[in-house]
Amino acid sequence: MKRFLFPLLCVTAFFVNAADYYFTPAQQSALVDKLNSGTLKPGDNIIMRDGTYNNLGTITINDRGTATDTIKIRAEHPGKVIISGETELKISGSYIELSGLLFNKANAKDLCIIELQGEEGKYGSNCRITNCVMDDCNHPLRSEKAVKGVKPITVSEYWIALHGKNNRVDHCYFANKRVGGLVVQVWLPDSDAVNNHLIDHNLFGFRQPYGGNGAETIRIGNSWSSQSESRTTVEDNVFLHCDGENEIISVKSGYNTVRGNLFFESRGGLVCRHGHNNILQSNTFIGQNLPGTAGIRLINQGHTVYDNYCARLGDFGLLVRMGVFEKPTPDTDLEKEPLTSYHRAENINIANNSFIDCKVIDLGSGYGDKAPRNVRMANNYFCNSGNNIRITKPETVMPGLNFIDNRYYWDDRSPMQITGFIPLDRREDTFSAERQLVLKAVQEAGAQWYTPSNDNLKYITDKYNIK
Ligand code: CA
Numbered sequence: 384m385k386r387f388l389f390p391l392l393c394v395t396a397f398f399v400n401a402a403d404y405y406f407t408p409a410q411q412s413a414l415v416d417k418l419n420s421g422t423l424k425p426g427d428n429i430i431m432r433d434g435t436y437n438n439l440g441t442i443t444i445n446d447r448g449t450a451t452d453t454i455k456i457r458a459e460h461p462g463k464v465i466i467s468g469e470t471e472l473k474i475s476g477s478y479i480e481l482s483g484l485l486f487n488k489a490n491a492k493d494l495c496i497i498e499l500q501g502e503e504g505k506y507g508s509n510c511r512i513t514n515c516v517m518d519d520c521n522h523p524l525r526s527e528k529a530v531k532g533v534k535p536i537t538v539s540e541y542w543i544a545l546h547g548k549n550n551r552v553d554h555c556y557f558a559n560k561r562v563g564g565l566v567v568q569v570w571l572p573d574s575d576a577v578n579n580h581l582i583d584h585n586l587f588g589f590r591q592p593y594g595g596n597g598a599e600t601i602r603i604g605n606s607w608s609s610q611s612e613s614r615t616t617v618e619d620n621v622f623l624h625c626d627g628e629n630e631i632i633s634v635k636s637g638y639n640t641v642r643g644n645l646f647f648e649s650r651g652g653l654v655c656r657h658g659h660n661n662i663l664q665s666n667t668f669i670g671q672n673l674p675g676t677a678g679i680r681l682i683n684q685g686h687t688v689y690d691n692y693c694a695r696l697g698d699f700g701l702l703v704r705m706g707v708f709e710k711p712t713p714d715t716d717l718e719k720e721p722l723t724s725y726h727r728a729e730n731i732n733i734a735n736n737s738f739i740d741c742k743v744i745d746l747g748s749g750y751g752d753k754a755p756r757n758v759r760m761a762n763n764y765f766c767n768s769g770n771n772i773r774i775t776k777p778e779t780v781m782p783g784l785n786f787i788d789n790r791y792y793w794d795d796r797s798p799m800q801i802t803g804f805i806p807l808d809r810r811e812d813t814f815s816a817e818r819q820l821v822l823k824a825v826q827e828a829g830a831q832w833y834t835p836s837n838d839n840l841k842y843i844t845d846k847y848n849i850k
Pocket of ligand 1: 596597598628630633
C-alpha cells in the first residue's frame with residue numbers, strides 16, 4: 384500500500400502550488416516579466432484582464448505543464464483582451480495553452496507573431512492555441528506599401544509558426560492578412576522526428592490576392608524538408624474568400640492528412656506540392672465558378688485522394704501534373720535535381736470523389752517528361768456541360784492512368800472515348816449531400832465570440848438556407 388502513497392502526494396503537491404495570476408493592461412510589464420521568468424508551474428493560470436495590451440515585445444515562455452495540468456494563458460473574458468503592436472510570442476516549453484485572445488493590429492518583431500520555438504532549435508511541444516482570433520495583423524511598414532495592380536514587396540510575416548511536436552491550433556479565426564507569408568507554417572525538425580500537429584476547426588476568412596508566390600495560408604514543410612514525414616493533420620477547417628495565392632494549403636512533406644475541410648469561394652487549391660504518402664479525404668470545394676477557385680493538385684508519390692467533393696470550380700477540379708525528375712533517392716544529386724522542382728506523380732489512388740461543373744480535370748499538363756505512373760482513378764463521379772477531362776499528350780500520359788468504374792454525365796451527351804467510364808442517363812442529385820457537407824463543416828469552426836467569424840459562417844449557411 385505504501386508505494387502508492389508517494390505519487391499521490393506528488394499530485395496533491397502540484398495542486399497546492401498551482402496558482403492564478405491576474406494582470407491588467409496597466410500591469411503589462413509585470414505580465415511580461417512573469418511570462419519570461421521561467422517560474423510557471425503545472426496548472427498555473429495567467430489570466431489577462433480586459434483591455435488592450437500594446438507592444439508586448441518579445442516574450443519567451445519556457446515552462447512545462449503536464450498533460451493533466453496545462454499552463455494556461457488566457458483572456459478573463461474571451462475577445463475582451465486585445466493584443467496589438469509589436470508582438471513576438473515564443474513558446475519553447477510544453478503543455479502551454481493560449482486561449483480567448485484577440486490579436487488585432489499586432490505585428491511580428493522579426494518573422495513570426497507566435498512561434499513554437501524559443502532559442503534556435505528549442506521547440507515547444509504539446510501546446511495549444513485555441514479559441515483565439517488574429518485579424519488584420521500586418522506589419523505597417525511591410526503591408527501598406529502594396530499598391531493595387533503592383534506586385535507587393537516580397538516580404539514575409541508569419542502569424543503562427545509551428546515547430547516541435549503535438550501542437551494544436553483549433554477553433555480560431557484568422558482574417559485580413561495582407562503581408563506575404565503564412566498564416567500557419569509547419570516547420571519540420573532537422574532530425575527524422577515527426578511533428579504530429581493538429582490544425583482543426585479554424586475559420587480562415589478574407590485574404591486578398593497577394594499577387595505573387597509565398598502567400599499560402601497553411602504550408603506543411605518546405606521543399607528542403609519535403610522528403611521527411613510531418614504527420615500533421617489539417618481537419619474540419621473552413622476557408623472563405625481566403626485567396627492569398629494559388630496554393631491555399633501547400634503540402635511539402637509526407638504522411639499528412641488533410642480531411643473534412645471546406646473551401647468556399649476561395650481562389651486557390653489544396654496542393655501536394657512536395658512530399659509523399661499524403662491523404663486528402665472528404666474535403667469540399669465550392670467555387671461558385673469564380674476564377675481561380677480550384678480543387679486538388681497532385682505531384683509526387685503514394686497519395687490517397689478519396690471522398691472529396693469539388694463543385695463549380697473556376698479552375699481545375701483535379702490536376703495531376705507532369706514531373707521533371709523521379710522521386711529523389713539518397714543517391715540523387717540535389718544540385719542537378721533540386722527538391723524545389725517537380726517529381727513524378729506515381730502510385731496514387733483517386734477514388735470516390737465528385738467533380739461537378741469544374742472548368743477542367745487536368746491530367747498530365749505542365750513541363751517535364753515524367754508522366755504520371757500507376758495513377759488509379761476509381762468510382763469517381765464527373766459531370767459537366769461537356770467533356771472537361773483533358774489529357775495532355777495522351778500517347779505519353781494514358782499508359783500511366785488506370786480508370787475503373789468512373790461515372791459521368793455530360794449535358795451535351797458526348798460519349799467518352801476511353802474505357803473505365805460508365806455513362807449515366809442524368810445528373811446525380813448531389814445538392815442535399817452538398818448541403819450536408821457544408822453544414823457539417825460550419826458547425827464548429829471559428830471563434831464563436833467574434834462577430835466577423837460568425838458573419839463569415841452565416842454568409843455560407845445563408846446560401847443553403849441553413850439556420
Ligand atoms: Ca506557393
